[in-house]
Amino acid sequence: MEGKQISAAVIKRLPRYFRYLQDLQKENVERISSEELSRRMGVTASQIRQDLNNFGGFGQQGYGYNVEYLKTEIGRILGLDKTHNMIIIGGGNLGKALAGYAKFENRGFVLKGIFDNNPALIGTKIRDVSVMSIEHLEEFLAEQPVSIATLAIPTQDAQQIANRLVACGIRAIWNFAHVDLVVPEHVYVENMNLIESLMQLSYRLNKDH
Amino acid sequence: MEGKQISAAVIKRLPRYFRYLQDLQKENVERISSEELSRRMGVTASQIRQDLNNFGGFGQQGYGYNVEYLKTEIGRILGLDKTHNMIIIGGGNLGKALAGYAKFENRGFVLKGIFDNNPALIGTKIRDVSVMSIEHLEEFLAEQPVSIATLAIPTQDAQQIANRLVACGIRAIWNFAHVDLVVPEHVYVENMNLIESLMQLSYRLNKDH
Numbered sequence: 001m002e003g004k005q006i007s008a009a010v011i012k013r014l015p016r017y018f019r020y021l022q023d024l025q026k027e028n029v030e031r032i033s034s035e036e037l038s039r040r041m042g043v044t045a046s047q048i049r050q051d052l053n054n055f056g057g058f059g060q061q062g063y064g065y066n067v068e069y070l071k072t073e074i075g076r077i078l079g080l081d082k083t084h085n086m087i088i089i090g091g092g093n094l095g096k097a098l099a100g101y102a103k104f105e106n107r108g109f110v111l112k113g114i115f116d117n118n119p120a121l122i123g124t125k126i127r128d129v130s131v132m133s134i135e136h137l138e139e140f141l142a143e144q145p146v147s148i149a150t151l152a153i154p155t156q157d158a159q160q161i162a163n164r165l166v167a168c169g170i171r172a173i174w175n176f177a178h179v180d181l182v183v184p185e186h187v188y189v190e191n192m193n194l195i196e197s198l199m200q201l202s203y204r205l206n207k208d209h
Numbered sequence: 210m211e212g213k214q215i216s217a218a219v220i221k222r223l224p225r226y227f228r229y230l231q232d233l234q235k236e237n238v239e240r241i242s243s244e245e246l247s248r249r250m251g252v253t254a255s256q257i258r259q260d261l262n263n264f265g266g267f268g269q270q271g272y273g274y275n276v277e278y279l280k281t282e283i284g285r286i287l288g289l290d291k292t293h294n295m296i297i298i299g300g301g302n303l304g305k306a307l308a309g310y311a312k313f314e315n316r317g318f319v320l321k322g323i324f325d326n327n328p329a330l331i332g333t334k335i336r337d338v339s340v341m342s343i344e345h346l347e348e349f350l351a352e353q354p355v356s357i358a359t360l361a362i363p364t365q366d367a368q369q370i371a372n373r374l375v376a377c378g379i380r381a382i383w384n385f386a387h388v389d390l391v392v393p394e395h396v397y398v399e400n401m402n403l404i405e406s407l408m409q410l411s412y413r414l415n416k417d418h
Contacts, residue, residue: 011412015405019387042389078408079415097306103387103404109411147414148407172410178228178312180251188413190406195312196224197399198357199287201381202318203220204397205356206288 006054013051014078016041021071033064083108085145086174089161090152091116091124091131094176098150099126112144134161141168150174219260223287225250226260230280242273292317294354295383298370299361300325300333300340303385307359308335321353343370350377359383 020041024032038045052058055077058070075081086104088095091114098104099114114126115134122133132140149165151158151173158177165173166187173189175181178196181189229250233241247254261267264286267279284290295313297304300323307313308323323340325331330340341349358374360367360382367386374382375396382398384390387405390398 011409014412015402015408016389018408019405077412077415079411080408082411082415084411084414093306093309097302098403100302101403104407107404107408109407148410172414174407174410180225188410190410192401192403192406193224194307194310194401195316196228197401198313198318198383199224199227199289199316200220201357201383201397201399202288202291202293203223203286205293205381206286206291 010051010054013043014074017048017051018071018074018078018080021067021074024067025071029067031064032067037065080108083110084147084172085110085112086148086150087111087113087115087140087146088150088152089115089134089137089165090150091118091121091126092152095150095152096126098152098176099129109148112146113140115140137164138168141165141170146170148172148174150176152176155179215263219263222252222260223283226257227280227283227287227289230276230283233276234280238276240273241276246274289317292319293356294319294321295357295359296320296322296324296349296355297359297361298324298343298346298374299359299385300327300330300335301361304359304361305335307361307385308338318357321355322349324349346373347377350374350379355379357381357383359385361385364388 020037034045034048038048041048052065052070055073058065058073072081086109088099088111091099095114095116099111104111111127111129114129114131115137116122116131117134121131124131147170149170149172151161153161155178158175158179159181162173162175162181162183166183171187173181173183173187175189175191176194178193180191183189229246243254243257247257250257261274261279264282267274267282281290295318297308297320300308304323304325308320313320320336320338323335323338324343324346325340326343331342333340356379358379358381360370362370364387367384367388368390371382371384371390371392375392380396382390382392382396383401384398385401385403387402389400392398
């Protein structure tokens with residue numbers, strides 16, 4: 001990648017390409033044309049060609065894409081060939097659910113710790129991972145290389161915890177709190193706003209009446 | 210709404226307007242200019258005016274927006290003045306976390322039932338809601354008006370369950386399974402793809418190296 005700015009929309013689509021290519025591989029498909037991939041994915045073939053051209057193309061005119069090669073390359077672009085250490089802040093229902101989501105580890109996202117401020121949770125284990133006191137956050141991050149922090153905590157605590165994470169050098173926050181975090185430019189926030197997602201469904205239901 | 214087609218991007222932004230207006234109301238702010246709202250939300254004032262013009266404007270030249278009125282109107286557009294009955298398919302960790310998320314009820318999303326195929330879960334309760342056998346899904350939906358079904362089940366089961374839900378008249382699916390559901394045009398699917406969201410963070414971390 002030669003420093004070219006890739007649009008957020010393209011980045012958002014990459015994991016979907018990865019998923020379809022993975023499925024094709026399971027079906028033992030070795031090559032696929034952009035037309036056939038387009039039919040499967042429900043997007044235009046021209047969009048696929050444009051998206052992939054951002055990264056140099058990968059296709060050969062008239063031969064289509066080599067499924068394994070393209071999957072590997074997109075995986076590399078997505079950083080899935082590396083391991084990312086992750087922590088979860090918040091050991092409540094949502095934190096527990098996220099900690100138990102084994103699929104993450106299959107993709108290289110390795111859970112290293114869970115933090116909470118509830119004494120009843122501290123010391124318990126979720127899968128093999130201990131819930132630690134949030135007071136030990138800085139200490140832990142000084143010793144463990146962690147790149148992704150998941151916020152599964154109430155809205156009112158999220159910004160303050162984000163500040164502490166950023167001060168510890170965390171560069172990626174997966175935010176389930178219902179708030180827009182203010183962070184320095186070098187820190188990435190990916191918001192998973194459950195209630196706003198539900199509101200979009202309710203908008204669409206409402207519109208029909 | 211006079212049948213005008215509102216873009217998905219605008220719809221996606223509406224819940225965020227709603228949230229900021231709600232916060233302003235808590236701060237007892239009665240009026241706000243598009244410039245001040247733009248500063249708070251980190252979008253341009255012209256985008257705010259354009260977005261709101263899709264629904265008739267709401268603002269008065271030189272006076273800005275009436276916070277309470279605008280919040281109420283956006284809430285109405287989002288269907289938040291109504292109650293939406295909801296069920297969750299899947300009583301595992303994620304289903305439990307979603308069932309326990311009380312914020313949904315405050316916004317009018319009322320959980321009516323949880324379904325699973327695991328005998329160990331059937332008959333248990335999550336909050337006040339019973340986990341029922343998935344075999345009774347059709348029966349339940351014939352008796353209870355439900356508009357939103359949440360899928361918190363493994364990928365391989367999702368399409369088949371979606372088919373059953375659609376056959377029962379469900380028009381909105383909140384999908385946490387890692388698959389693109391095929392549904393008729395009148396059914397809305399809102400995808401919450403956890404792993405693809407994480408992959409976007411990993412892309413951004415990867416790009417920095």
